[in-house]
Amino acid sequence: MTHGTLTIVVLGASGDLAKKKTYPAIFGLYCRNLLPKETIIYGYARSHIPLDEFRKKITSNLKGDAKMKEEFGLLLYYHSGAYDQQEAYDKFNVMLDESEAKFTNKNHNRLFYMAIPPSIFVEVAKGIKSSLISKSGWSRVIVEKPFGRDLTTSRHLIAELKLLYQEKDLYRIDHYLGKEMVQNLMILRFANAVFEPLWSKSHIQSISITFKEDIGTEGRGGYFDSFGIIRDVMQNHLMQVFSLVAMEPPVSLTAEDITNEKVKLLRCVQRPLLENLVLGQFTKSADGKHPGYLDDEGVPKDSLTPTFASQVFYVNNPRWRGIPFILKCGKALDQRKTEVRIQFKRPDNFLFSDQDCSRNELVMRIQPGEAVYLKLLTKKPGLNNEIQQAELDLSYSQRYEDLDLPDAYERLILDCIKGDHNLFVRDDELDVAWQIFTPLLEAIEQNKMVPEKYAFGSRGPTSADELSRKVGYSRSSGYVWRQSKI
Template sequence: MTSSAENSGQPVFTIIVLGASGDLAKKKTFPALFGLFLHGHISPKTRIIGYARTKMDRPDFLKRISQHIKNTTAPKVKTMLDQFLDQSTYVSGAYDQDSGFLALEQEIQRVEREAKIYDRLFYMALPPSVFIPVANGLKRNCYTTKGINRLIVEKPFGMDLESSRTLSKALGALYREDEIYRIDHYLGKEMVKNIMILRFSNQIFGSCWNKDHISNVQITFREKIGTEGRGGYFDEFGIMRDVMQNHLLQILTLIGMEAPRSSNAEDIRDAKVNVLRAIPEVIESEVLLGQYGKSEDGTMPSYLDDDTVPKGSKTATFAAAAFHINNPRWEGVPFVLKCGKALDQQKVEIRIQFKDMGNAIFHKDVAARNELVIRVQPQEAVYLKMTQKLPGLGMDTVMSELDLSYASRFTNLTVPDAYENLILDAIVGEQSNFVRTDELDEAWRIFTPVLHKIDRGLVPVEIYPYGSRGPKHLPEFVTRFGFERHAQNYSWPETSQTSVAQAVAALSADSKL
């Protein structure tokens, strides 16, 4: 069967968003779809259909999906938004009854006749509790035989190895693996997608990316906010399931994998799976857990102060864990993953710390360890910390950096949203940034034993103040796995658009002298 994607240069899908009334769809999915539409990355013929249990008329639906779209007063944006909304409709129905899906199928067929579209992309912006009934309802009632079917599934993909396998088996019985797109939005972030380019296109990094040169790798996720009334949802999962088992582990595989045989999606995913297979299960003695309490000044609430959190909950809002890749490249190099809420900073970064110089002519306190830092967010950047001579008559040293800050280097470009990247990948059939079944299986194998011990309260949880750096034993923990903080105070100069503009103005003024 020849699909509409094959008949034109640009794939054309009817995009059906399941869970269209929820926060994820409202804040992420629809703004991403509009961003793609606005910049011409999806066809003007594309039709959007929302489906959810909430009963609302089309004007209410259109108001809901447009409220998180930015810059709508700009003439071009307003015109395109009007067109986008004109091509969007809504159907309400249950997730476990065929009647709703039959109504959805009627609406899909209506827009397909109108736009001559035969390919369907189903985006399940839904909680995992309804994945299977919705997947069944779609397969029975809305699966097209005239074109392509693709199914985007949001995390979490289960709670442990057993539940993940149950979910994978159920989905696998309904859809082929090439039809399933398990979305982890961190794989769509610009700096995460940049990791492979940095590693495999630069000899300077490729030649030293191993145990002979690297001491340890730190992958850090820090949030300044707490649960903010979402504690009921968060408490079911905890920080390790919510962030570490998926987002941070995905980053680890990109840092740790061998060069894929090609840029083909399956070769890339094979390389990631091989890394996971080389990682033994996490053990509780190499895990540090924390839960945020009140801030030191008493102005910010504790996790347990959230009314949606069960009384006396021991759920961790901070976790650090060490991972070991038992292969020739990485034997003996610890990878420490850290994630937490209600901390002092908002950032996600990868910090690769190189080994000491050894028999250097300069003392260790003078010649500090080099670090390659990849700042994922905010203020995307890559910088290399290094020791240099401090300008002057003496031989004093200073820690400085070779700095690629996106805000100053790419002033005329916009970093796309992660969801835009991944939805576009799904539309064009690019699966390298989505999670395959065996990859998911290996990830849960690594985490499940320690997660079960955490669930049973067998791993202690340390209280840390809201707005702090985390549990008081964190510095000791990272030191245990090889990380060294240099004696000199060092802070990366946060480059702002204002300072860049000032620098450009100064250079312009100099050129006129």
């Protein structure tokens, strides 16, 4: 695992991200016995919270064995201090040194998790560098998204952090890279001889990567309105999945080689066009039970911020030239799911042109209910020759007994402890992604594009389906994948 003790410092420990994601992930690692025996976990934030109250706040949100939660709670400590005062970090370091002095092992490693707003990334990073770096072990910093708003702000953030840390000590976290099915993408592609020969424009008609949420902004409208769905989901989560689906085989499975191929792929992405973009903004539900986006108190009544986006991308390389990649994401839709849908071309000299036959599709369901299924055509049982669509289905909940999948944050924090950069975003990868999206975002704002309205709980803007059809995607009618019970 790691030689020495481990001190985990959660900056922004009083916030929602820390409570809902960071601490539960650390607890998950504790329950799996994946933390060093000598571990302490310090929270740091501006709020003044008594230790007993803080421990209760964190452990009450954890799921699991009561005894384990009680034991974990004893590892938790809390210190309140300013984010922009050098003396506050100096004082905090004295506390860390005193706590670590009680350990028998004298190699003290420190992991800093910045669960804080991006507006204070740099000043907190400076405070860590000046006062909190371990004198007898490694120090690593996890930075949460968003990594800037555009190319200029992203480059500024990268430059500021580079002055403080080496790239090997920075871990830019995109939790989608830690999801089980995203982890499985390269195995499915490169370890199965049946798939890789088909993975090109010769056999594939289109590739859709879809992110759907069945909830709205839930009171987070003020934060969301300053970013929008493209910055919040498409530029990071979906582009990471896109890169893994479309990249060339890496030389090895090392973080450097994998990221090199992702960067090469992104550099081949053609500039996205507004004519291949649909924006949407949800209104209240048909029954009036769910409010619209503009009803959120934090959202300006004249906001043009999209809560839905569908953009078609093209990759100018020999493998993919001319094939549409349809990236689609939205809030307040008809269901919650994230999936990759690879639609294959119809066979040449099709023998059953007189029947309504759907195309083959390989679908990788990232969440919920992880699964891989292949939609294919088969003869319907009976005396006739009617064709029926069915599937070869690998649903994790059915295939694997006692399924206990780790949370994405668990995997990523563990990799950071190990020093494994494989699932984290490198600076040049981030830069080329913003080179793709910044002109698009600027064009949207300059043209004051008005998002198409769609009702809460619907499939989204009707124009999005029309766009997919226009670029060659054929939606199956009358077919429903019967998802295994989870």
